Amino acid sequence: MTSALGSQYKKNWNHKIVDLxxxxxxxxxxxxxxxxxxxxxxxxxxxxxxxxxxxxxxxxLISEILHQPPEVRYLTIEIFDRFLTCQYLQLYAYVWNKPGASIENSQRQWDRVVDRVKHQLILRALTCMQLASKLVNTSEILTPVAIMNFLKHANQDFTEQSIISSERRVFETIQFKIPFSHPLTYVEFLIQQLSDPQIDIDLDSLYSTSIKVLDVAYIQHHEIYLKLFHLITGRWERTPRERQEFLAVECDNIYLACAVIVCAADISEANSKNVIIKLHQRTGIPLNDLQGLSSIITELIVSE
Incomplete structure (x- = not known):
């Protein structure tokens, strides 16, 4: 598993300004x-x-094809997730809360709206990636022309003006608020805290493995937190109130980042016992909680 994940990402883990x-x-x-x-x-x-x-x-996959770094792909997901939910709530209210409209007419209009949203899905995802690339300030900032060319290869013809308009639409829908951080932000900070000669860990290798683990955590989000709820309560079904209360756990990026690092340490055999203790000391998250979530992620990786 270690060789498959490999080591390809490097950071300066002993930066004096960061320490200060x-x-x-x-x-x-x-x-x-x-x-x-x-x-x-x-x-x-x-x-x-x-x-x-x-x-x-x-x-x-698109982020790899367009040579975007991990920071961009995770931020893209964070922006796209918020956009899709906000867009859904706005469109649903517009169609189904229209005074005097019959159910049949509303359903026909809703079907048309859904078809249009599906048609624009890749465009909107690329728009979110464009915003993310600007915020991360990479050397590979996506331009409208680059997006237009990519869409043509995907047999989707959108003009440059349509792409510019899409950026404005996404930005307006999320109320011009791009997430300040994402789980990788916390992973990077917490791995930097493991820079200790007594622990003796290859931080670059741990970081690269953590990115691969984080990919799985993003893709298997629903499965991971369903299993975590079952681990905590012994039940699979959540009441509406429990679903609302459990959001605090689902949205806890520090908790997720710690579990990802512990999982990566286990996979790469990087002194995981000391790693989990250091993360517990830094964050105050109970050891059992860290072990519980990391074991769920590990189980999903091993079963793939």
């Missing part, structure tokens, strides 16, 4: 982790409400 401001940065990450959950509750934007594993895999 790491406590302030950690406070900001903790704050945003809480704010992200509150924002979803406030706007009724349930994570992965519409996104399917197939769509996530498609976005990952």
């Amino acid at each position: 401001y790491q406590e302030n940065w950690w406070k900001q990450l903790q704050l945003h982790n809480k704010q992200s959950y509150k924002e979803r509750i406030l706007k009724n934007v349930t994570p992965w409400f519409i996104l399917t594993p197939q769509v996530i895999q498609l976005i990952f």
